[in-house]
Amino acid sequence: MKILVTGASGNVGTYVVNELLKMGEEVVAAGTNRQKLDQLFGSNVTTVVLDFTRPETYKNALTGVDRIFLMRPPHLGKPEDLYPFIEATQKYPIKLIAFLSLMGIEKNTIPPHYKIEKFIENAGIPFAHIRPGFFMQNVSGIHALEIRDKDIIFIPGGKSRTSFIDAADIGLAIATILHDPDQFKNTAHTISGPEALDYFQVADVLSKLTNRKITYVKPGLLKYRNYYIKNRGLDKSYVNVTVMLYIMTRLGTAKTITNEFLKLTGKNPRTFEDFARANIGTFMKGNDN
Numbered sequence: 001m002k003i004l005v006t007g008a009s010g011n012v013g014t015y016v017v018n019e020l021l022k023m024g025e026e027v028v029a030a031g032t033n034r035q036k037l038d039q040l041f042g043s044n045v046t047t048v049v050l051d052f053t054r055p056e057t058y059k060n061a062l063t064g065v066d067r068i069f070l071m072r073p074p075h076l077g078k079p080e081d082l083y084p085f086i087e088a089t090q091k092y093p094i095k096l097i098a099f100l101s102l103m104g105i106e107k108n109t110i111p112p113h114y115k116i117e118k119f120i121e122n123a124g125i126p127f128a129h130i131r132p133g134f135f136m137q138n139v140s141g142i143h144a145l146e147i148r149d150k151d152i153i154f155i156p157g158g159k160s161r162t163s164f165i166d167a168a169d170i171g172l173a174i175a176t177i178l179h180d181p182d183q184f185k186n187t188a189h190t191i192s193g194p195e196a197l198d199y200f201q202v203a204d205v206l207s208k209l210t211n212r213k214i215t216y217v218k219p220g221l222l223k224y225r226n227y228y229i230k231n232r233g234l235d236k237s238y239v240n241v242t243v244m245l246y247i248m249t250r251l252g253t254a255k256t257i258t259n260e261f262l263k264l265t266g267k268n269p270r271t272f273e274d275f276a277r278a279n280i281g282t283f284m285k286g287n288d289n
Helices: 011-022 034-044 055-062 083-089 112-122 136-140 144-150 167-179 199-210 221-231 236-250 260-265 272-278
Strands: 002-005 027-031 046-049 065-070 096-100 127-132 187-191
Touching: 002 011, 011 027, 011 034, 011 167, 027 034, 034 046, 046 055, 055 083, 065 083, 065 167, 083 112, 096 112, 096 167, 112 127, 127 167, 136 144, 136 272, 167 187, 167 260, 187 260, 199 272, 221 236
Parallel strands: 002 027, 002 065, 027 046, 065 096, 096 127, 127 187
Antiparallel strands: none
């Protein structure tokens, strides 16, 4: 049977799809923009519209699949937004739901991922929770604008350290788990990069690679929140979730280094410097992508 990949056009979902295809799996790529999915994957996958807020889209996505990669869309800040879909999966022969969670979530009940994990478990559906550290793509994505335009890192991480992991590595780990659902039934996996860096060190890496002085300005949580809502124009609920995540980071929950990725895949995770070098264009002046 096929594997349903939700958020298939996103940072992690794209890698999950491509890794599953390499493993010979049949994939149903789901999202709210089917045209985008068709452009990304062509005829290599089946594409479907899936909107967690529209239950009428569930049946077409779930028919014929026995494993699911589930991720919470960033714009859905309430765990309850995913509950109807999770309940709908109970009507199908699902061998495993691999849920993209957060590092340290088992000790923190505030972010929505905690309640989603528990809801899946209480529903009696076989699960594998993947709990990665912060994505390297957060630095090259949402936070790259200030690096490019102002030569600053505007992230409220304080002096905390983060064991950044490449989304490509997360995608490979998830695909590995979905490829062998019996082995990974009812498990949880905390995966990280090979090192824990503070944002002063991140600034040093980017300074070296861009030949510019990049400074970590260490904004406070409220200053960050106001800036991203008022200046960047981002959705308030999305920004609030990121604030919660950075509160966790300041408490030390993002610094854990594990060998779980190596155990799952037999490979070493990518370093931040290697990632930044490969994606250096996103940090260069005049690049608006």
